Structure formats: structure tokens, C-alpha cells
Amino acid sequence: MNADKIIVALDVPDLESAIALVDKLPQVTFWKVGLELFTSTGPKILEILKSQEKRIFLDLKFHDIPNTIAGACRAAAGYGVDLLTIHATCGKDALKAAAEAVQIGAEKAGTKPPKLIAITLLTSISARQLAFDLKIPLELPEFTLEMALLAQNCGLNGVVCSPQEVQQLRTSCEKDFLLVCPGVRPTWAEKGDQKRSLTPSQAITAGADYLVIGRPITAAAVPELAWNQIVEELKTV
Numbered sequence: 001m002n003a004d005k006i007i008v009a010l011d012v013p014d015l016e017s018a019i020a021l022v023d024k025l026p027q028v029t030f031w032k033v034g035l036e037l038f039t040s041t042g043p044k045i046l047e048i049l050k051s052q053e054k055r056i057f058l059d060l061k062f063h064d065i066p067n068t069i070a071g072a073c074r075a076a077a078g079y080g081v082d083l084l085t086i087h088a089t090c091g092k093d094a095l096k097a098a099a100e101a102v103q104i105g106a107e108k109a110g111t112k113p114p115k116l117i118a119i120t121l122l123t124s125i126s127a128r129q130l131a132f133d134l135k136i137p138l139e140l141p142e143f144t145l146e147m148a149l150l151a152q153n154c155g156l157n158g159v160v161c162s163p164q165e166v167q168q169l170r171t172s173c174e175k176d177f178l179l180v181c182p183g184v185r186p187t188w189a190e191k192g193d194q195k196r197s198l199t200p201s202q203a204i205t206a207g208a209d210y211l212v213i214g215r216p217i218t219a220a221a222v223p224e225l226a227w228n229q230i231v232e233e234l235k236t237v
Ligand SMILES: O=C(O)c1cc(=O)[nH]c(=O)n1[C@@H]1O[C@H](COP(=O)(O)O)[C@@H](O)[C@H]1O
Pocket: 009, 011, 032, 034, 059, 061, 085, 119, 121, 122, 123, 124, 160, 182, 183, 184, 192, 194, 212, 213, 214, 215, 216
């Protein structure tokens, strides 16, 4: 069912707001805990979500040298989360170290290793910014493909990519390589800082395995209505 493919971003400042949102949306089975909430609450929020049998995407977007990445991935894997992020631009050695470390960390904690997924290029970056601010001399689709192939070759389980690139990655990467798409915007939602977006139905049609959706649901006047509208849209796919 397509509703199971929606991961809702729990981007709130503290534990109380997080619990209130989770309680308001009992139909959500997969939550993303990102930098804001994890920095504020630490692993406490993960325990709460697990006690409710929710799946968890721990989005800490690690970006560091191989030794530090390995230590962080070992620790994060011990939480027994389902997905974990690292930036592909950490490079080959760090990605390989991360892939090995999640196995070691999970084994030590007696839990299942998370699927390790790499950020290809943040969905808040436009083609113009890639060229003129970051000085990357590749076309955007080529750059994201290179990052995805790098992650795949280093043994990662998938990537985070914009829905605009998902079709190309679906055809170029292995069949079971996970494609997780933030930057998803229903036609009625504001784009905000997202630069490379598509609608939920377009993203699923293009081949996304999961959609990460935050503000269109969590900042809506009635989050449950926004959720229902997105689920209805996905029934048409
Ligand atoms: O790793 C992510 O989840 C992520 C990668 C990316 O390139 N772009 C991106 O928006 N995200 C996350 O996806 C969520 C999108 O939230 P909204 O823009 O509110 O729907 C945020 O929590 C971001 O941190």
C-alpha cells in the first residue's frame, strides 16, 4: 500500500511537540528523526517511537573523516533504527567504513543493521547553485548519478535523491537499491526551501521507494487532513 511509503519528517524542536504530533497522526507508521529533534532530545525520541512499533529513519546526515564516520555509524546502528543517512560526498573510504560499521554496531547491540543511505545532493540545491556556488563542473543529473553509483559501489543500501532524478537512478542502479525522496510537494503545498520537487504521485510513478514529507503535513492547519489528502492522491497511482 502506498501509504506505507510515506515517511513523515518529525522536524519539531522538542520532545513534547514530537509526542503531540505522533499522537495526532497514529496512522503514520514511519517517522524521520532528523538533526533538530535528535540534537534536542537525543535517543529518547527513538525509544518512544519504538515502544509504539513505528519504523524510524534516523537522518543524521553524517559527513566526516572515515574514522569518525565509522564510530558514529557503529553508535547509531546500536539504536536499532531502520534507515540511517550519510553524505555521499564523504568519499569512498568513509562510505565503505560506514557500511562496515553499521554491521558491527548492530551486531554488538544485538539488533538488525539499518539500511545505510547516502545523500546524493540536497534537494534544496538548484542546478544553478551546484554550478555557481559549489563550483561542481557536472550537470546536476550527472552529479547525482555519480554520487548514487559511488554509494552503490561502496556497499550502501540506497540513496536520498530528489524526485526529479529518481527515474534516471531507477534505471541506472540495482533493482533493490533504495531510492528515498524528500522534496515532495503536493500541488496545494508551498515549496519553501525545496528546489527540486515533484508531487507525491509523480515521485512514486517515477520509481521512488519512499517519500519523505514534512511541512506539507506537519505544518498544515489539520495534519490529519493533509495526510489523508496525500494518501488519496497516492491511491490514483
Ligand atoms: O535526508 C533527508 O531526509 C533530506 C535530504 C534532502 O536532500 N532534502 C531534504 O529535505 N531532506 C529532509 O527531508 C525533510 C523534508 O521536509 P519538508 O521540506 O518539510 O517536506 C527534512 O526533514 C529534510 O531534512
